[in-house]
Amino acid sequence: MPRTLAFALSLTFLSLLGTNAFADTFEEELAILEERLRLTPGMAVADLGAGKGAYAVALVERVGAEGRVFATELDDERLETLREKKQEAGLTQLDIVPGAFDGTALAPSSVDGALLRDVYHHVTAPEPFVRSIYETLRPGARIVVVDFPPTFWLALWTPEGIPESRGGHGIEASLLISEFEAAGFRRVEVIDPWPSSNFVTKTYAVVFERP
Numbered sequence: 001m002p003r004t005l006a007f008a009l010s011l012t013f014l015s016l017l018g019t020n021a022f023a024d025t026f027e028e029e030l031a032i033l034e035e036r037l038r039l040t041p042g043m044a045v046a047d048l049g050a051g052k053g054a055y056a057v058a059l060v061e062r063v064g065a066e067g068r069v070f071a072t073e074l075d076d077e078r079l080e081t082l083r084e085k086k087q088e089a090g091l092t093q094l095d096i097v098p099g100a101f102d103g104t105a106l107a108p109s110s111v112d113g114a115l116l117r118d119v120y121h122h123v124t125a126p127e128p129f130v131r132s133i134y135e136t137l138r139p140g141a142r143i144v145v146v147d148f149p150p151t152f153w154l155a156l157w158t159p160e161g162i163p164e165s166r167g168g169h170g171i172e173a174s175l176l177i178s179e180f181e182a183a184g185f186r187r188v189e190v191i192d193p194w195p196s197s198n199f200v201t202k203t204y205a206v207v208f209e210r211p
Contacts, residue, residue: 025195029146030058032191036207037113037142042066046111046136048104049073049119053082059115060093070106072099101125103132111136114143118203121147121171124161130183137210145180145208146194147171148201173204180208 033055037045041064047056050071059069071094073079082096099105102125114137123129133143150158150168158169165175177187185208192204 026054026058028195030055030062032195032205033059033115033144034062036144036189036191037115039063039113043112044068044070044110046070046072046104046106046114048114048116048133049099049122050082051078053085055115055117056082056094057085057089057091060091063093065093068093068095070095070097070111072097072105074099074101100132102128104129104136106136108135109138112138112141114141115146116143117146118148120145120176121150121166121169122159122162124159124163126163126179127183130180130185134183134185134210139210142188142207142209143185144205145176146196146203146205147173147176148197148203149173151201153200170201173206177206180206184211185209186211 033039039045039059039062043063044067045059045063047059047069050056050073053071056069056071060067063069071082073082073096079096079098085091086094086096097105114133116133120126137143148170149172150166150170152168154169173190173192177190181187188207188209190204190206194203194205197203
C-alpha cells in the first residue's frame with residue numbers, strides 16, 4: 001500500500017475513533033471535571049485551547065448566568081467557530097480569547113479553575129506557558145490537565161517545535177507533573193485512565209492546585 005494512502009486511511013480511522021470516543025465519554029468527563037474543579041455557579045473558569053468549544057459550552061452551563069468562561073484558541077478558524085457558537089447560543093458568559101504560544105493570554109488571578117485538554121503536548125515553550133497558567137489562577141484554584149503519553153501509533157503527527165524531552169506525539173505523565181510542580185503547582189490527583197482512553201491513546205489526567 002502506498003505510504004500516502006496508508007497515511008490517509010490512518011487519519012480517517014483516527015478521526016472516526018475520536019468521534020466515537022467523544023460521544024461515549026463526554027458526559028463522563030464532564031462529571032469528573034465538575035467534581036475535580038469544584039464547579040459552582042458564579043465561578044470564572046478557563047478552557048485553554050478550547051478547540052471547537054464543546055467543553056467551553058458545557059462549562060458555561062455549570063457556572064451559570066453569574067459565571068464566566070474564557071475559551072482560548074490559537075487557530076483563526078477555530079476562533080471563528082467559537083464566536084459563531086457563542087452567538088448562536090446566546091452565551092453572554094463566554095469570552096473568546098485569542099491564545100498565545102507562551103502563555104494563557106488571560107489576566108493574572110482571573111480564574112477559579114481551568115481545563116487543558118489534549119493541548120499541553122503541543123506547547124513549544126512549556127516553562128513560560130505553565131508559569132502563565134499559575135499566574136492566571138487564583139490561589140486555591142485548580143486545573144485539570146488531560147493528555148496522553150507518546151506512542152508509535154501517533155508518531156506521524158508529532159507537533160513541530162516541541163521539546164525533544166516529549167519523545168514524540170504526547171507527553172509522559174511523570175514529565176508533565178514535574179514541569180507543573182517546578183512552576184509551583186501542587187499535585188492533587190492522577191486519573192489514569194481518563195474516560196476518553198482507547199487502544200490508540202491511553203489518556204490520563206492530572207489535577208493540580210495553585211497553593
